[in-house]
Amino acid sequence: xxxxxxxxxxxxxxxxxxxxxxxxxxxxxxxxxxxxxxxxxxxxxxxxxxxxxxxxxxxxxxxxxxxxxxxxxxxxxxxxxxxxxxxxxxxxxxxxxxxxxxxxxxxxxxxxxxxxxxxxxxxxxxxxxxxxxxxxxxxxxxxxxxxxxxxxxxxxxxxxxxxxxxxxxxxxxxxxxxxxxxxxxxxxxxxxxxxxxxxxxxxxxxxxxxxxxxxxxxxxxxxxxxxxxxxxxxxxxxxxxxxxxxxxxxxxxxxxxxxxxxxxxxxxxxxxxxxxxxxxxxxxxxxxxxxxxxxxxxxxxxxxxxxxxxxxxxxxxxxxxxxxxxxxxxxxxxxxxxxxxxxxxxxxxxxxxxxxxxxxxxxxxxxxxxxxxxxxxxxxxxxxxxxxxxxxxxxxxxxxxxxxxxxxxxxxxxxxxxxxxxxxxxxxxxxxxxxxxxxxxxxxxxxxxxxxxxxxxxxxxxxxxxxxxxxxxxxxxxxxxxxxxxxxxxxxxxxxxxxxxxxxxxx
Amino acid sequence: xxxxxxxxxxxxxxxxxxxxxxxxxxxxxxxxxxxxxxxxxxxxxxxxxxxxxxxxxxxxxxxxxxxxxxxxxxxxxxxxxxxxxxxxxxxxxxxxxxxxxxxxxxxxxxxxxxxxxxxxxxxxxxxxxxxxxxxxxxxxxxxxxxxxxxxxxxxxxxxxxxxxxxxxxxxxxxxxxxxxxxxxxxxxxxxxxxxxxxxxxxxxxxxxxxxxxxxxxxxxxxxxxxxxxxxxxxxxxxxxxxxxxxxxxxxxxxxxxxxxxxxxxxxxxxxxxxxxxxxxxxxxxxxxxxxxxxxxxxxxxxxxxxxxxxxxxxxxxxxxxxxxxxxxxxxxxxxxxxxxxxxxxxxxxxxxxxxxxxxxxxxxxxxxxxxxxxxxxxxxxxxxxxx
Numbered sequence: 026x027x028x029x030x031x032x033x034x035x036x037x038x039x040x041x042x043x044x045x046x047x048x049x050x051x052x053x054x055x056x057x058x059x060x061x062x063x064x065x066x067x068x069x070x071x072x073x074x075x076x077x078x079x080x081x082x083x084x085x086x087x088x089x090x091x092x093x094x095x096x097x098x099x100x101x102x103x104x105x106x107x108x109x110x111x112x113x114x115x116x117x118x119x120x121x122x123x124x125x126x127x128x129x130x131x132x133x134x135x136x137x138x139x140x141x142x143x144x145x146x147x148x149x150x151x152x153x154x155x156x157x158x159x160x161x162x163x164x165x166x167x168x169x170x171x172x173x174x175x176x177x178x179x180x181x182x183x184x185x186x187x188x189x190x191x192x193x194x195x196x197x198x199x200x201x202x203x204x205x206x207x208x209x210x211x212x213x214x215x216x217x218x219x220x221x222x223x224x225x226x227x228x229x230x231x232x233x234x235x236x237x238x239x240x241x242x243x244x245x246x247x248x249x250x251x252x253x254x255x256x257x258x259x260x261x262x263x264x265x266x267x268x269x270x271x272x273x274x275x276x277x278x279x280x281x282x283x284x285x286x287x288x289x290x291x292x293x294x295x296x297x298x299x300x301x302x303x304x305x306x307x308x309x310x311x312x313x314x315x316x317x318x319x320x321x322x323x324x325x326x327x328x329x330x331x332x333x334x335x336x337x338x339x340x341x342x343x344x345x346x347x348x349x350x351x352x353x354x355x356x357x358x359x360x361x362x363x364x365x366x367x368x369x370x371x372x373x374x375x376x377x378x379x380x381x382x383x384x385x386x387x388x389x390x391x392x393x394x395x396x397x398x399x400x401x402x403x404x405x406x407x408x409x410x411x412x413x414x415x416x417x418x419x420x421x422x423x424x425x426x427x428x429x430x431x432x433x434x435x436x437x438x439x440x441x442x443x444x445x446x447x448x449x450x451x452x453x454x455x456x457x458x459x460x461x462x463x464x465x466x467x468x469x470x471x472x473x474x475x476x477x478x479x480x481x482x483x484x485x486x487x488x489x490x491x492x493x494x495x496x497x498x499x500x501x502x503x504x505x506x507x508x509x510x511x512x513x514x515x516x517x518x519x520x521x522x523x524x525x526x527x528x529x530x531x532x
Numbered sequence: 533x534x535x536x537x538x539x540x541x542x543x544x545x546x547x548x549x550x551x552x553x554x555x556x557x558x559x560x561x562x563x564x565x566x567x568x569x570x571x572x573x574x575x576x577x578x579x580x581x582x583x584x585x586x587x588x589x590x591x592x593x594x595x596x597x598x599x600x601x602x603x604x605x606x607x608x609x610x611x612x613x614x615x616x617x618x619x620x621x622x623x624x625x626x627x628x629x630x631x632x633x634x635x636x637x638x639x640x641x642x643x644x645x646x647x648x649x650x651x652x653x654x655x656x657x658x659x660x661x662x663x664x665x666x667x668x669x670x671x672x673x674x675x676x677x678x679x680x681x682x683x684x685x686x687x688x689x690x691x692x693x694x695x696x697x698x699x700x701x702x703x704x705x706x707x708x709x710x711x712x713x714x715x716x717x718x719x720x721x722x723x724x725x726x727x728x729x730x731x732x733x734x735x736x737x738x739x740x741x742x743x744x745x746x747x748x749x750x751x752x753x754x755x756x757x758x759x760x761x762x763x764x765x766x767x768x769x770x771x772x773x774x775x776x777x778x779x780x781x782x783x784x785x786x787x788x789x790x791x792x793x794x795x796x797x798x799x800x801x802x803x804x805x806x807x808x809x810x811x812x813x814x815x816x817x818x819x820x821x822x823x824x825x826x827x828x829x830x831x832x833x834x835x836x837x838x839x840x841x842x843x844x845x846x847x848x849x850x851x852x853x854x855x856x857x858x859x860x861x862x863x864x865x866x867x868x869x870x871x872x873x874x875x876x877x878x879x880x881x882x883x884x885x886x887x888x889x890x891x892x893x894x895x896x897x898x899x900x901x902x903x904x905x906x907x908x909x910x911x912x913x914x915x916x917x918x919x
Binding site for chain 1: 728732735786787788789791794795798799801802803804806807808809861863866872895
């Protein structure tokens with residue numbers, strides 16, 4: 026029997042147009058904590074989906090060995106029956122069921138379809154003791170905090186007699202104490218012989234608990250570091266994560282930067298549901314005329330929440346702080362006010378928050394400017410068609426006509442429609458939230474060109490992006506956000522991936 | 533020929549129900565041995581369905597926003613009762629009484645719109661409550677009995693005809709003239725529309741098709757004006773209905789509020805982030821629904837020449853069905869006023885035809901239910917094929 030509990034050999038997974046995983050190898054020893062690190066989009070989640078059978082056998086190339094035996098998982102049930110359990114970043118608990126009901130959901134302690142509650146409760150109590158959670162099995166999930174919910178997930182995994190526990194960003198939503206608890210629990214499991222794979226962006230945690238570390242980058246295995254043999258300091262890990270050359274993927278631009286046109290001071294926002302949780306903590310920043318300002322950070326750092334709370338208070342509760350435009354304080358209490366003051370926000374989620382997919386390109390482009398395009402509330406449809414047709418040509422939106430439904434367009438063309446809508450409102454400041462997410466390389470270049478065109482007209486741009494090359498390639502100045510705060514500000518010229526990464530992991 | 537086929541295919545949803553309406557009408561025309569399209573019966577058909585069609589206009593806007601209003605039948609009864617108390621018991625002038633009734637309808641709409649748009653209680657629940665509340669209040673104000681008769685001037689809304697200014701013998705000349713004027717207006721509008729479309733290099737239907745379409749529409753208009761002229765002329769209610777259809781078709785197609793209604797129904801989150809005040813839109817859509825329910829209540833009371841506690845029972849379901857048969861989407865964002873009218877007429881013609889055949893109300897209900905199901909299934913089928 027090999028010393029490895031899990032071996033994934035030469036895994037290759039392609040999606041139409043993209044190679045998400047390219048000959049990836051991952052070997053996890055029996056009874057160790059193995060960390061899997063890499064930037065957003067490096068392929069960590071895809072690899073775990075291959076392992077758990079979300080992408081069934083046959084849709085990828087390569088081999089998986091678990092405890093020395095080759096596996097061909099067709100769905101999650103099969104991998105779980107061998108003891109491979111994944112706990113996802115977004116918890117899969119049902120809020121209005123009790124802890125006990127959640128733990129045994131799909132695995133009910135029943136005989137002939139009748140649930141044995143006594144058995145369920147006593148087993149739950151036992152499991153809760155193991156994970157160190159002092160709550161009654163009958164407590165509803167909605168009444169306990171995120172940290173405790175995480176423990177319930179782990180208890181659920183234990184109930185399935187887990188051999189290999191996979192945690193995807195388990196501490197992303199936790200505070201320090203809860204994170205500490207969770208990590209100690211992992212070390213405790215290690216003593217009991219349970220192996221785990223820890224996916225995390227928090228490199229300090231990784232270097233603290235991991236026995237070995239596999240680094241992925243652009244769908245490839247870069248290296249595997251061993252605690253015994255290699256240096257596993259955070260700097261060493263960062264080097265492995267970002268060591269890539271930047272090719273010329275960004276159109277050239279001569280910056281012509283003017284005065285500060287937009288400034289936010291002491292901005293604080295609380296979570297809309299958990300009103301005691303600060304999502305944005307005392308953030309201040311400014312944008313100058315003709316400047317592209319980047320906000321780097323990981324998913325969940327609060328960047329989208331920052332943008333939406335500024336844009337007409339579209340997110341959050343108990344918002345405090347000041348906004349200045351051209352030195353004058355302005356109050357953006359609604360989206361309409363924000364538009365009137367020359368703000369535009371291009372969402373990161375164009376399907377749910379951007380487009381009306383059942384409507385035409387024309388209606389989507391004109392939606393935010395209907396008041397300008399109308400007289401006495403009657404829309405001037407000729408004018409509307411002229412404007413939409415204009416944008417179709419200027420932005421190179423590939424569609425037979427402006428009457429085409431936006432739901433039938435490709436991602437890049439959809440993004441151009443959303444951009445057109447906001448450019449038509451003639452804004453002074455554009456907030457672009459992940460403007461190139463899910464777009465192919467050619468369309469990305471076109472979007473970058475449009476962004477450069479906008480700043481050359483003297484507009485200010487706030488570019489939120491999870492892709493470091495994009496931030497480095499486009500921005501004149503970069504703010505880094507982490508856990509709701511701005512942890513660093515860098516000049517575009519001397520910024521490097523390593524410097525940004527250091528602020529991102531927040532030391 | 534190929535383009536014609538392709539065009540028909542892409543517009544099958546738009547024309548599908550119109551074709552269904554014509555086929556159903558022809559079918560009953562044959563089965564009833566020509567009774568269906570007799571001048572007297574056509575006039576009756578319009579009078580019988582006017583109040584449902586008025587409701588369907590309001591309901592269409594509600595359905596486009598992705599909601600539904602179950603209370604309209606009860607509001608019809610309640611407003612009918614109030615108007616009877618005003619006109620019959622209190623002898624208020626019928627015109628003043630109508631204004632008051634419409635305002636009460638708008639207030640009821642505002643009440644329900646407040647709970648739906650601002651407190652965010654689902655429309656299904658708020659209007660289910662409204663259905664019970666206003667049915668109950670109807671019985672309270674009527675004390676369980678009917679009030680009748682209304683002043684004659686009032687009942688003319690539903691049962692009167694436009695006067696003939698030329699005093700034709702046996703044939704209503706004003707009606708014919710209105711038909712001709714209407715035809716000319718439609719030709720001019722269509723030609724103008726085509727001109728603008730050509731100006732922006734839009735794909736336009738082939739000339740032959742447009743001429744055929746115009747000839748068809750004009751033939752229908754002239755035929756019906758002749759039919760009405762050979763009975764008592766155009767019913768007042770048809771004029772009112774036509775004006776309403778034109779106004780609401782204009783609002784939904786060409787105005788900012790109309791666009792906002794479609795946007796909220798298509799994707800509320802995206803609409804909000806684009807500066808559409810979705811709560812306000814929802815509120816006013818329900819105010820409008822309340823006012824049209826009141827109008828429908830007045831028309832129904834005038835037609836019955838009485839206010840009864842049972843008035844308007846089940847009207848909400850007919851109005852909702854009319855919208856769905858007419859191509860509105862139950863998830864919101866899609867639907868047209870003209871479509872809802874066609875849907876309402878499909879049901880109306882079926883009701884009328886089956887009654888002439890002597891089919892009982894029991895079978896009528898069952899068949900209408902089937903038609904609703906088939907119409908929506910047909911809609912889904914063509915939708916999945918076109919994508």
